Amino acid sequence: MxxxxxxxxxxxxxxxxxxxxxxxxxxxxxxxxxxxxxxxxxxxxxxxxxxxxxxxxxxxxxxxxxxRFQSMEDVHLWMIDQHLGRRSVSDFQRGVLALRKREIMAERKARAAASTEAAEAPPAPDAPEAAAALPAPDPLSSREAIAKAARLSSSQVVMIEKIQKQAAPELVAAVKSGTISINAAAAVATLPAEEQVAAAAAGKDELKQAAKRVRELNKRKPREEAAIEESPADAPADSAPATDELHTLRTRVAELTAENTELRRQVAQLQAALPADSTPF
CATH class of the missing domain: 3.90.1530 (Conserved hypothetical protein from pyrococcus furiosus pfu- 392566-001, ParB domain)
Known part of the structure; x- marks a missing residue:
């Protein structure tokens, strides 16, 4: 054979x-x-x-x-479905396969739409019958459908998409090997590529620390955005982070104004105490 x-x-x-x-x-x-x-x-x-x-x-x-295979595309879809059903496939790989299936189905749908008129034309009388085609796969048109096919949550699908788009190859390899979780890898993937590579090279502990730093930074962002929203409407957007400094400056201005007022009062008293024929200073 x-x-x-x-x-x-x-x-x-x-x-x-x-x-x-x-x-x-x-x-x-x-x-x-x-x-x-x-x-x-x-x-x-x-x-x-x-x-x-x-x-x-x-x-x-x-x-x-x-x-029933009629094209390499049919073969790919069949292979994906077979592996999506296997327990030995990791969560990350199932997510990757489900997203890959979505891409294939989207391309197939686009081709079908482009050739609708040709498809609707009646076949020639002597045209041979086509071989039985594979059943139409699930379209996976929504993130929920992808998650269901991969036996994942929608949030996990979002994280896997982020890893695919933003992660350096070294970080992807760490996820595949189980060195870092999907959740942590999605966080590290937001860092510049060189930082991802350095963290992956340093190993599991450094990857965890990098993910922790990203999460802490993300926690601070909503507070900073809230401070901007609560600032006066006419204040520049970039002045919001300096709210404390602005308060300090305003306090200092008030103190100087009070000191100036007091000095003017003392000068007025001194002038009033001088003899009428004396030369004012």
């Missing part, structure tokens, strides 16, 4: 850790390869680790065709 390993498909899903791969190898050596490898023609779609282990030890395996 000629089985083709497509490297792009092999890398499409996050690979097993070394411990996970070793556990799978022990299981296959003890019980054999119980699950059939899924093929699309000659291309291996599901079971790359099992196939490699069986090849290494000369063990037999079974294969099954999925005749």
């Amino acid at each position: 000629n089985i083709v390993v497509n490297e792009e498909l092999k890398a499409y899903i996050e690979p097993l850790t070394q411990d996970e791969h070793d556990a799978l190898e022990r299981s296959i050596l003890t019980e054999g390869c119980r699950d059939a490898l899924v093929l699309w023609g000659d291309v291996l779609v599901d079971g790359h680790n099992r196939y490699g282990i069986c090849q290494k030890h000369g063990l037999p395996f079974q294969t099954v065709q999925n005749p």
